[in-house]
Amino acid sequence: xxxxxxxxxxxxxxxxxxxxxxxxxxxxxxxxxxxxxxxxxxxxxxxxxxxxxxxxxxxxxxxxxxxxxxxxxxxxxxxxxxxxxxxxxxxxxxxxxxxxxxxxxxxxxxxxxxxxxxxxxxxxxxxxxxxxxxxxxxxxxxxxxxxxxxxxxxxxxxxxxxxxxxxxxxxxxxxxxxxxxxxxxxxxxxxxxxxxxxxxxxxxxxxxxxxxxxxxxxxxxxxxxxxxxxxxxxxxxxxxxxxxxxxxxxxxxxxxxxxxxxxxxxxxxxxxxxxxxxxxxxxxxxxxxxxxxxxxxxxxxxxxxxxxxxxxxxxxxxxxxxxxxxxxxxxxxxxxxxxxxxxxxxxxxxxxxxxxxx
Amino acid sequence: xxxxxxxxxxxxxxxxxxxxxxxxxxxxxxxxxxxxxxxxxxxxxxxxxxxxxxxxxxxxxxxxxxxxxxxxxxxxxxxxxxxxxxxxxxxxxxxxxxxxxxxxxxxxxxxxxxxxxxxxxxxxxxxxxxxxxxxxxxxxxxxxxxxxxxxxxxxxxxxxxxxxxxxxxxxxxxxxxxxxxxxxxxxxxxxxxxxxxxxxxxxxxxxxxxxxxxxxxxxxxxxxxxxxxxxxxxxxxxxxxxxxxxxxxxxxxxxxxxxxxxxxxxxxxxxxxxxxxxxxxxxxxxxxxxxxxxxxxxxxxxxxxxxxxxxxxxxxxxxxxxxxxxxxxxxxxxxxx
Ligand SMILES: Nc1ncnc2c1ncn2[C@@H]1O[C@H](COP(=O)(O)OP(=O)(O)OP(=O)(O)O)[C@@H](O)[C@H]1O
Ligand SMILES: Nc1ncnc2c1ncn2[C@@H]1O[C@H](COP(=O)(O)OP(=O)(O)OP(=O)(O)O)[C@@H](O)[C@H]1O
Ligand SMILES: [Mg+2]
Ligand SMILES: [Mg+2]
Numbered sequence: 001x002x003x004x005x006x007x008x009x010x011x012x013x014x015x016x017x018x019x020x021x022x023x024x025x026x027x028x029x030x031x032x033x034x035x036x037x038x039x040x041x042x043x044x045x046x047x048x049x050x051x052x053x054x055x056x057x058x059x060x061x062x063x064x065x066x067x068x069x070x071x072x073x074x075x076x077x078x079x080x081x082x083x084x085x086x087x088x089x090x091x092x093x094x095x096x097x098x099x100x101x102x103x104x105x106x107x108x109x110x111x112x113x114x115x116x117x118x119x120x121x122x123x124x125x126x127x128x129x130x131x132x133x134x135x136x137x138x139x140x141x142x143x144x145x146x147x148x149x150x151x152x153x154x155x156x157x158x159x160x161x162x163x164x165x166x167x168x169x170x171x172x173x174x175x176x177x178x179x180x181x182x183x184x185x186x187x188x189x190x191x192x193x194x195x196x197x198x199x200x201x202x203x204x205x206x207x208x209x210x211x212x213x214x215x216x217x218x219x220x221x222x223x224x225x226x227x228x229x230x231x232x233x234x235x236x237x238x239x240x241x242x243x244x245x246x247x248x249x250x251x252x253x254x255x256x257x258x259x260x261x262x263x264x265x266x267x268x269x270x271x272x273x274x275x276x277x278x279x280x281x282x283x284x285x286x287x288x289x290x291x292x293x294x295x296x297x298x299x300x301x302x303x304x305x306x307x308x309x310x311x312x313x314x315x316x317x318x319x320x321x322x323x324x325x326x327x328x329x330x331x332x333x334x335x336x337x338x339x340x341x342x343x344x345x346x347x348x349x350x351x352x353x354x355x356x357x358x
Numbered sequence: 359x360x361x362x363x364x365x366x367x368x369x370x371x372x373x374x375x376x377x378x379x380x381x382x383x384x385x386x387x388x389x390x391x392x393x394x395x396x397x398x399x400x401x402x403x404x405x406x407x408x409x410x411x412x413x414x415x416x417x418x419x420x421x422x423x424x425x426x427x428x429x430x431x432x433x434x435x436x437x438x439x440x441x442x443x444x445x446x447x448x449x450x451x452x453x454x455x456x457x458x459x460x461x462x463x464x465x466x467x468x469x470x471x472x473x474x475x476x477x478x479x480x481x482x483x484x485x486x487x488x489x490x491x492x493x494x495x496x497x498x499x500x501x502x503x504x505x506x507x508x509x510x511x512x513x514x515x516x517x518x519x520x521x522x523x524x525x526x527x528x529x530x531x532x533x534x535x536x537x538x539x540x541x542x543x544x545x546x547x548x549x550x551x552x553x554x555x556x557x558x559x560x561x562x563x564x565x566x567x568x569x570x571x572x573x574x575x576x577x578x579x580x581x582x583x584x585x586x587x588x589x590x591x592x593x594x595x596x597x598x599x600x601x602x603x604x605x606x607x608x609x610x611x612x613x614x615x616x617x618x619x620x621x622x623x624x625x626x627x628x629x630x631x632x633x634x635x636x637x638x639x640x641x642x643x644x645x646x647x648x649x650x651x652x653x654x655x656x657x658x659x660x661x662x663x664x665x666x667x668x669x670x671x672x673x674x675x676x677x678x679x680x681x682x683x684x685x686x687x688x689x690x691x692x693x694x695x
Contacts, residue, residue, distance in 0.1 A: 060525075195410045196583050197626050200628075200638040207635065224630060225630045225632070228628075228632070229635075229638070232634065248634040249634055271585070
């Protein structure tokens with residue numbers, strides 16, 4: 001068995017349909033107290049084949065819920081999710097289960113997602129077994145192939161997850177997610193718990209897999225530098241809303257939503273000689289309660305541009321330049337970049353190459 | 359007056375020289391720390407940086423006297439806090455130091471807090487542990503004062519909440535408040551922000567930096583991220599496989615990283631100025647097995663500068679002022695002023 005990118009590529013003469021499209025995606029939870037949380041509110045975006053969308057935003061802004069809602073676990077309260085041309089919200093459960101193998105999730109804590117009594121081989125082979133793919137010997141070949149793909153030594157085949165390091169365990173989780181040739185992989189804080197050295201290895205692995213397998217993915221991480229490294233486009237969320245979405249490079253270079261700018265300026269630079277610390281845009285006030293979000297623009301209570309209009313009207317997501325959308329009544333101008341000039345370092349500063357073009 | 363002494367040697371409140379920690383385990387001996395040396399002046403902050411398993415936490419726990427007595431073997435040329443020799447201080451003294459003079463905060467605030475006790479009561483308990491005679495009124499003033507100190511808004515209201523009703527950042531502030539309860543002269547923060555969100559991380563690190571300056575506390579910041587240490591420390595010791603391999607003032611270190619591992623650590627940090635699709639210069643290969651460290655330089659298998667001697671003989675310690683590093687490579691030594 002070989003690894004093929006996206007199972008059902010569209011014929012050359014039809015315009016490319018996105019692999020995934022959400023419109024008005026909304027997820028409301030009712031808490032035991034009776035209060036409601038709109039964890040995801042009216043989120044619309046498209047994701048094309050081979051593309052990686054990064055999702056960023058403060059804790060609790062709804063990144064994980066967005067991904068879980070796309071996977072229909074649980075299905076949205078409102079809105080639609082079209083995956084490979086199929087509307088998931090109206091798909092019967094039986095068919096949905098079959099579709100799920102084409103969408104995989106990789107979590108932050110790899111140890112927690114694996115049965116401690118299984119061997120690495122069992123962990124990677126499980127999805128193949130569950131979906132009755134191939135014979136026992138072809139499954140075995142596939143396990144070897146996957147281990148090779150994620151850079152795991154075959155010596156670990158019979159190891160238990162508990163004896164693996166965090167980085168090795170995350171490689172197993174990625175191998176497992178790749179086992180069924182999914183069309184979409186969602187990485188939810190998949191590198192967040194790893195220390196910087198291991199994180200670099202896993203990020204490079206993901207970059208390589210993206211290029212080699214033409215993976216389509218959604219990548220969530222709270223570290224904005226990490227997200228930028230692996231994403232083609234980036235969506236910024238605040239209290240369940242998508243406030244800005246656009247190409248990674250231009251969104252970081254010149255953010256248009258005041259919240260994006262504040263987030264970007266909070267990134268600590270790994271060098272004490274960098275002057276940025278003094279220029280940080282501090283978010284004033286605290287994150288409002290998600291059960292009682294501000295009226296109008298949800299960010300207005302912490303925004304220095306907000307006026308009455310912002311408390312009355314919900315700003316719609318509007319296209320501001322090709323592929324770049326922002327939900328703000330008073331977006332920043334394109335010429336107000338966040339200061340991110342690289343420092344002159346004495347030696348090479350870490351970039352060893354660009355990923356191959358896709 | 360004391361021209362023969364360097365200024366720091368006069369005020370060092372903590373001195374660690376050639377610390378070794380072995381664990382005697384059923385499957386053999388594990389060398390967790392194999393030579394760590396640093397000192398801390400009052401009001402100074404030191405970063406201990408290195409990858410997972412390099413011995414950072416064991417080093418801090420050795421200072422706190424918190425290693426399991428049954429398995430840990432601690433040795434050092436010097437392990438001193440103020441007048442106290444920490445190597446053979448009686449447990450009674452250690453307990454007093456731990457609670458009062460040297461405080462520690464950990465990565466996960468949830469583990470340091472009691473989930474079924476109001477946070478105000480937990481802070482109060484931390485204060486009472488050192489000042490049992492405090493009256494109720496006075497105690498609650500102190501609690502609110504501490505919460506103000508760690509910039510918790512509406513402290514009066516929040517003392518009534520339980521840990522799960524607070525955000526991760528607020529919880530970590532409570533933990534810091536508890537650590538400050540006894541006015542420690544040294545605060546050891548072991549990965550204090552790893553479990554927090556990026557916006558909150560920066561705030562907590564700034565808070566720790568401010569508190570350290572305001573209170574003239576010594577601080578040891580343990581982190582795997584050289585970028586985090588960059589902002590909040592005066593000096594840094596880089597550890598690899600249980601050994602301190604480079605030490606310098608933070609400014610000197612970033613000006614001139616000498617040990618190849620330090621540079622590799624720096625290069626593995628993603629930076630926002632890297633274009634999407636960039637690959638990181640990661641340190642490939644695996645850390646050494648602490649129960650069987652190789653002869654020579656432990657980093658050699660992962661080092662692009664390694665030559666034959668690195669595999670046979672421990673590298674020499676090179677020193678320029680307070681900057682020292684262990685490496686056989688000396689091509690650039692002359693360039694250091
Ligand atoms: N099953 C649930 N029931 C009730 N509320 C929930 C549930 N899942 C999530 N929430 C709430 O929805 C909001 C969004 O949570 P979500 O986990 O999606 O955020 P996130 O952006 O992934 O945060 P983090 O960075 O901390 O992982 C939060 O307010 C959270 O408390
Ligand atoms: N109580 C213990 N008993 C036995 N071995 C231990 C004990 N504590 C730590 N070790 C071992 O000592 C070595 C150093 O561990 P330490 O916790 O100091 O690493 P660290 O640098 O803090 O790593 P991390 O970044 O993962 O916290 C590791 O090999 C670890 O497994
Ligand atoms: Mg999440
Ligand atoms: Mg540790």
